[in-house]
Structures are given as structure tokens and as C-alpha cells.
Amino acid sequence: MSRISLRFAPLAAAVALAVFLTGCGIATPKPLTHDEVVTRVNNDKQVMYKGQDAITGPLTLSDVMARSLKYNLDYRLKLMETALSQGLLDVSKMDMLPKLTTDAGYRWRSNDSGGTSIGIQDRVVSLRPSTSEERAHFLADATLSWDVLDFGLSYYRAKQQAEDVNVTEERRRKVLQNIVQDVRDAYWRALGAQRLLGESQTVADNIQAALDKTRQAERAGILPPVEGLEYQRALLDAMTLVTEKRQEMEFARRELAALMNLAPGTEFTLADAREGELAPLPSSLDSLETMALEQRPELREEDYKARVDVLEAKKQITALFPNLNLFGGIGYDSNKYLYNENWTQGGLSMSMNLVRLASIPAIKRTNKARLAVDDARRMALSMAVVTQVRVSAERYKLAVYDHNLAQESASVDQRLASVARAGSSNQLTSDLETLRTQARSLVSRFQEASSYASAQSAYGRVLNSVGIDLMPAEVAGSDLPTLSRAIQASLIDGEKHVFTQVADVTHVDRPFQLSVSGLPAKVDSTAVRSAVGNVLTGNRFTLGDGNDSLAVDLHYTASRGKATTRAQWDVTVQDKAGKQVLKQSYLSYLPDDVTTRSVSALAEAAVLSVLDQLRQLSAAPETASATTP
Numbered sequence: 001m002s003r004i005s006l007r008f009a010p011l012a013a014a015v016a017l018a019v020f021l022t023g024c025g026i027a028t029p030k031p032l033t034h035d036e037v038v039t040r041v042n043n044d045k046q047v048m049y050k051g052q053d054a055i056t057g058p059l060t061l062s063d064v065m066a067r068s069l070k071y072n073l074d075y076r077l078k079l080m081e082t083a084l085s086q087g088l089l090d091v092s093k094m095d096m097l098p099k100l101t102t103d104a105g106y107r108w109r110s111n112d113s114g115g116t117s118i119g120i121q122d123r124v125v126s127l128r129p130s131t132s133e134e135r136a137h138f139l140a141d142a143t144l145s146w147d148v149l150d151f152g153l154s155y156y157r158a159k160q161q162a163e164d165v166n167v168t169e170e171r172r173r174k175v176l177q178n179i180v181q182d183v184r185d186a187y188w189r190a191l192g193a194q195r196l197l198g199e200s201q202t203v204a205d206n207i208q209a210a211l212d213k214t215r216q217a218e219r220a221g222i223l224p225p226v227e228g229l230e231y232q233r234a235l236l237d238a239m240t241l242v243t244e245k246r247q248e249m250e251f252a253r254r255e256l257a258a259l260m261n262l263a264p265g266t267e268f269t270l271a272d273a274r275e276g277e278l279a280p281l282p283s284s285l286d287s288l289e290t291m292a293l294e295q296r297p298e299l300r301e302e303d304y305k306a307r308v309d310v311l312e313a314k315k316q317i318t319a320l321f322p323n324l325n326l327f328g329g330i331g332y333d334s335n336k337y338l339y340n341e342n343w344t345q346g347g348l349s350m351s352m353n354l355v356r357l358a359s360i361p362a363i364k365r366t367n368k369a370r371l372a373v374d375d376a377r378r379m380a381l382s383m384a385v386v387t388q389v390r391v392s393a394e395r396y397k398l399a400v401y402d403h404n405l406a407q408e409s410a411s412v413d414q415r416l417a418s419v420a421r422a423g424s425s426n427q428l429t430s431d432l433e434t435l436r437t438q439a440r441s442l443v444s445r446f447q448e449a450s451s452y453a454s455a456q457s458a459y460g461r462v463l464n465s466v467g468i469d470l471m472p473a474e475v476a477g478s479d480l481p482t483l484s485r486a487i488q489a490s491l492i493d494g495e496k497h498v499f500t501q502v503a504d505v506t507h508v509d510r511p512f513q514l515s516v517s518g519l520p521a522k523v524d525s526t527a528v529r530s531a532v533g534n535v536l537t538g539n540r541f542t543l544g545d546g547n548d549s550l551a552v553d554l555h556y557t558a559s560r561g562k563a564t565t566r567a568q569w570d571v572t573v574q575d576k577a578g579k580q581v582l583k584q585s586y587l588s589y590l591p592d593d594v595t596t597r598s599v600s601a602l603a604e605a606a607v608l609s610v611l612d613q614l615r616q617l618s619a620a621p622e623t624a625s626a627t628t629p
Contacts, residue, residue: 048073048261048263049261049262049263052067052071052261052262053067053479053480055262055266055267055268057269057271058269058270058271058272059268059269059270059271060270060271060484060488061183061184061187062484062485062487062488062491063271063480063484064183064187064256064259064260064270065179065180065183065470065484065487066480066483066484066487067260067261067480068179068180068183068259068260068261069176069179069471069483069487070478070480070483071260071261072179072259072260072261073261074175074179075172075175075176075179078168078171078172078175078176079172081168081171081172082165082168082169082172085161085164085165085167085168086165088161088164089158089161089162089164089165092154092157092158092161093158095154095157095158096151096154096155096158098144098145098146099144099145099146099147100142100143100144101142101143101145102140102141102142102143103139103140103141103142103143104138104139104140104141105138105139105140106136106137106138106139107136107137107138107139108135108136109135109136110135111135112131112133112135113131113133114129114130114131114132114133115129115130116128116129116130131337132335132337132338133335133337134334134335134336134337137333137334137335137336138332138333138334139331139332139333139334140331140332140333141329141330141331141332142329142330142331143327143328143329144327144328144329145325145326145327145328145329146325146326146327147323147324147325148323148324148325148326149318149319149321149322149323149324150323152318152321153315153318153319156311156312156314156315156318157315159311160308160311160312160315163304163305163307163308163311164304164308166300166304167301167304167305167308170297170298170300170301170304171297171301173297173469174297174298176469176470176471177297177464177467177468177469177470178464179259180460180464180470180471181457181460181461181463181464182255182259183256183259184456184457184459184460185252185453185456185457185460186252186253186255186256186259187252187256187270188449188452188453188456188457189248189249189252189449189450189453190249190250190252190253190255190256190270191270191272191449191453192249192446192449192450192452192453193246193249193250193252193253193449194253194269194270194272195272195449195540196246196249196442196445196446196449197246197250199442199538200242200245200246200442200446203242203435203438203439203442204239204242204243206435206438207235207238207239207242207435207439208239210235210432210435211232211235211236214228214231214232214235214432215228215232218232231432234432234436235432235435235436235439238435238436238439238440238443239439241439241440241443242439242442242443242446245443245446245447245450246446248450249446249449249450249453252453272540275452275540276619277619278400278403278452278455278456278459279459279495279499280499281393281396281397281400282393282462282498282499285389285390285393288389288393288462288465288466288498289385289386289389289390291466291467291497291498292385292386292388292389292465292466292467293382293385293386294467295466295467295468295469296385296465296466296467297467298381298385299378299381299382299385302374302377302378302381303378305374306371306374306375306378309367309370309371309374310371312367312370313363313367313370313371316363316367317363319356320356320357320359320360320363321352322350322351322352323350323351323352324348324349324350325348325349325350325351326347326348327346327347327348327349328344328345328346328347329344329345329346330342330343330344330345331343331344331345385465388465389462389465389466391465392458392461392462392464392465393462395458395461396455396458396459396461396462398458399451399454399455399457399458399459400455400458402451402454402455403448403451403452403454403455405451406444406447406448406450406451406452407448407451409444409447409448410441410444410445410447410448411608411609411611411612412444413437413440413441413443413444413445414441414444414445414535414604414608415604415605415608415609416437416440416441417434417437417438417440417441418535418601418602418604418605418608419588419601419602419605420433420434420437420438420601445538462498462499463494463495463498466497466498468494468495468497468498469490469494470487470490470491470494470495471487471490509542509618509619510542510546510548510549510550510617510618510619511541511542511543511544511545511546511548511549511550512536512541512542512543512544512549512550512551512552512614512618513543513544513545513549513550513551513552514529514532514533514536514543514552514554515529515551515552515553515554516528516529516532516553516554516555516556516603517553517554517555517556518555518556518557519556519599520556520558520594520599522594522595522596523594523595523596523599524596527596527600528596528599528600528603531600531601531603531604532554532600532603532604532607535604535607535608536607536614539611541614541615541618542618547576548576549576550573550574550575550581550617550618551573551574551575552571552572552573552614553571553572553573553574554569554570554571554603554606554607555569555570555572556568556569556599556603557570558594566587567587567588567594567599567602568585568586568587568588569585569586569602569603569606570583570584570585571583571584571585571586571606571607571609571610573613573614573617581617582610582613582614582617584609584610584613586602586605586606586609586610588602588605
């Protein structure tokens, strides 16, 4: 070995040792520090809620959906996955192009290369040692090559990636449909809680005051201990029912905030409007099943996966073909001993792995089994989809029935509470019984709101089971008002494909002008009219004057008996033209001492008795035919 080589040996050993030690250090585990975790958490919290438009008013259902689809992180993730899949497709397309490779370098050695020649037969040296390469020289070349087999495989990989783009798009559709369903479910529950929150708090305060009053009466000996405890138990049960229903529906508000990706503590109000009539169940479930099999994202995803598997089979067969490689390029070498320092070159080569031909039967069997599995999985999923359509339709039918029952129960309990107030005295037991009926009435109204939310949820599940897209394919702008309007129009259009009568279309809400007549002189007419108005607004009717308003008049008449008063309310409704569209009477008995409280309660019960007819008249675009009991 030359002296130069020995001189560089320690340096080379030191460099090799440093590289080795550096490699060992890189492989050492290094846990995250607390500061790094805190920094990540703070950055994530800022990014999660960044760039959101402030809430400036009450939110409608389409407004909530617009905010959810724009800011929901799950949906953002699916959009990013779709964009990533499209980018991978663009990359895979580039793999089909010919390859142009360039190479440049510098070569150095410590001595001359070279050699001698010897005779093959006599082994005699015929030339003295010589070299044709400089100790240091530069090299460069550029080669354009095209591999036919690689092109074929890249072609099928690109086709598979294109199908993956379709798969990610169907997954995005599924996430969108689930978000719309979750928003619909949470929105109506949160709205019901918002409507009844104030009243439930008032009832809870009254029950708490009644509990304190009962305990005082028990301690003072006004009530026997057993009776006092029984009343306390009844009041606590009533408060428990009210609290459970209120909390159950209040949780939906938090779910709605999470779906809209609102920062914790952000306050918002839902737009209060009277619920529309629930749509009747579609008559032809067979057509819904066909629609579901055509449009469900899961089944379309299976169709695209089947295409991918077909392309995989073709790709495996293509890999068995001979490989043809075409190449050409230019080269340069600064070696002064070369006769030509620049040159061009080209060539053609063909190769084939003959051993792989033995795998043809196995490849065919595998591909056949793969396609059979795809068919079986799609059939199983199709059966599940058909079952979901049938089950969702049945659940919607039952939910509509439950809502009608809850609506009737709420009306009865409200009337019962009104009658209880009308007949109550100032005695403790009477007040406690009135509170119990009020609490029961409130629980029934919570149940009515919950049943309507369940019916809306079941309505949405029918749409979801069919695979209806409730988001327009293109939106003119990305601002929330434009997105909300587009979603509202798309909701109506999409639902019409399933239901002949859409549940959430804009409905008519005709206002009522309220008047009360025939009251005794000692009864406060303003208090009676206010009590009736509260009942109407509490059941989401509108009071006011307008071109399409209806006049509601309650006329009071009474005849005295020995111990009670026989009272009658005549409820009449007229349109703007003076045409009578409703007349109905309500009879009841009052204590002989008629008070404003008793008359107001009786008036509430009279209005509640015609609540369904008033609801039909309010929703009618034109004056309905006159109705008599």
C-alpha cells in the first residue's frame, strides 16, 4: 500500500466512526416533553376554531347545516382526503411517461488504472502496463428510456388510483349525509329545549317554593306527617320528571354546537318557528328500495372497489408479459485519453421471467375468488340497505303515531292543568294539586317536543337510507348565507324524490287576532286575554294583524246553580271577509265565587279544546270551509 493511502487511513477511520456513532444516536427513543405537548395543544385549539364567521342572529335548520358543512372537522378531513386522492392520481399519471435520467460526477483515484495483456495459449506478457484513464476526470450523461412493461403496470395503477378518487368521493358523501342527519336530530331537540326552558324553570321554582311551604306546614302541624310527606314525594317526583326531560333535550344543544364546531362557551339562539306538518309515509317502498340500491354511497363504493379488483387482475396478467426497454441518450467524459469525449448511444433490450409463467393458474384462481368475494360483499350490503329502508320507513310511521299521541296527551294535560287552576282554592292541598298538574303538563309538552324531534330524525333516516344528497353539487359562493340558501333549496328538491309532500317546506303561519267578550264585571278581561294569548304563543301560534289573519273570539256565558256556576265558552273564528270558519262551544263548572283566575283557566281550557282545528286553519293558505262540532 502506498504512503498516501496510509496517510489517509486514520482520517477515513475517524469519519467512519463518526458516522456510526451518529447513526446510533438517531435511533435513540426521545419522548415528547411537557412543553412540546402544551404547545401542540395550544396551537390545535387556535386552529380548530380559526376563521369562523360570528353568529349574528337566530339560526334556522339550513343555517346550522351550512355552518356544520363549512366548519365541521370530520367533513373537512374528508374533503382533504379527496384532494389528496386527486393529487395521488396526478402523480400516478406521471409514472406512465418515459424516464429522462441525468447523471454527473467526479472520479478520482490515488494511482493510475491500467493493465497488461497475456497470450491465451502461452500465457506470455505481450504489452507493457498502460492506462487510458486519468486519475481525476468528470463524467456526465442524460438517458431517455421507456420500459413497455413498466408503462403497462403504471397504466393500470393510474386507473386504480382514479377509482380510489371515486371511492373517497363516496366516503365524503356518506360523511355529509351523516352530518345532515345528526344536525336534523339535534336541531329539533335543542329547539324544543329552548322553547320550554323558561317555563320549566318557572315550574321548578314554583315546585321548590311549594316544597318549602309543605315542610313549614308539616312542622306547624297544619298537615299530618304522612300526608305532608306524600305531597313532598309527589312534588319531588314531578320535579324529577321535569328535570330529566329538560336535561335530555338540553344535551342536544351541546351536540349541535359540536357539529357546528363552535368554541366552548359560544352562545347561539335557534330560530323559533312553528313546526310544519309531518309528511305522510311514501306509498311505494319498492321504488325507495330501488332508489337506495342506486344511490347509497356504500354500494357505489363497492362498485368502484370491484373495478379496482378487475384492474388488479389485469395488472397481474400484464406483469407476465416480456419486458421491452428502449433507451437513448448522450454522454460526456473529460478523460483526455479518450478518442471521443462526447457521444450518443441507444439500444433495445427484451427480458422475460419464465418462472413466473408457472403462477398463471394461481393468479387466475385468486382473481376469480376476489371477484366472487366482491359480489358476495355487495349482495350482503344490498340486503342490509333494503332492510334499512324498510326499517326506517316503519320507524317513521311509528314516530308519526307517537307524535300524534304525544300531541294529544299534551293538549289533554294542558286542559287538565287549566281546569285544576280554575277549580283550585287558596288551600294548601289545592295549590299542591295544581302544581302537580302543571308539572305533568310541562312534562307532556317536553314529550311532545321530543316526539316531534324523533319524528324529524326518523324522517331524516328515511332520506339517509335512500342515499339522497341534501347538499347541492355546486354552490355560487362559499359565504354562509349563500350556502344556507343553497342547502334549503337542495333539501326541498332532494326530499321531493322520496316524499310526495315535503315536511320542511316553508309553511303558512296565519296570525290570530284575539278578543274576549261577555265577561262578568269583576273579572279582569286583560288578564283573561293575556292568559289565552300565552296558551296560543306557548303552542307556537302567532298573534297579530295581517292580510291573512284570522279573528278568534271567546264569548263567555254563565248560569248560576246552587253551589256551582255552569260556564260556557263559544269559540268562533272568522277570516278577513267576515266568513265564519269555526264555531265550537266548551262547557264546564266553576265554584260559585267566580274569580279572574278561574275564568282565565277555563278560557285556556276552551282554547286548548280546539287547538287542532286552529292549527289547521293557521296552516291553510286559503280560508278553510266552515267547521262545526
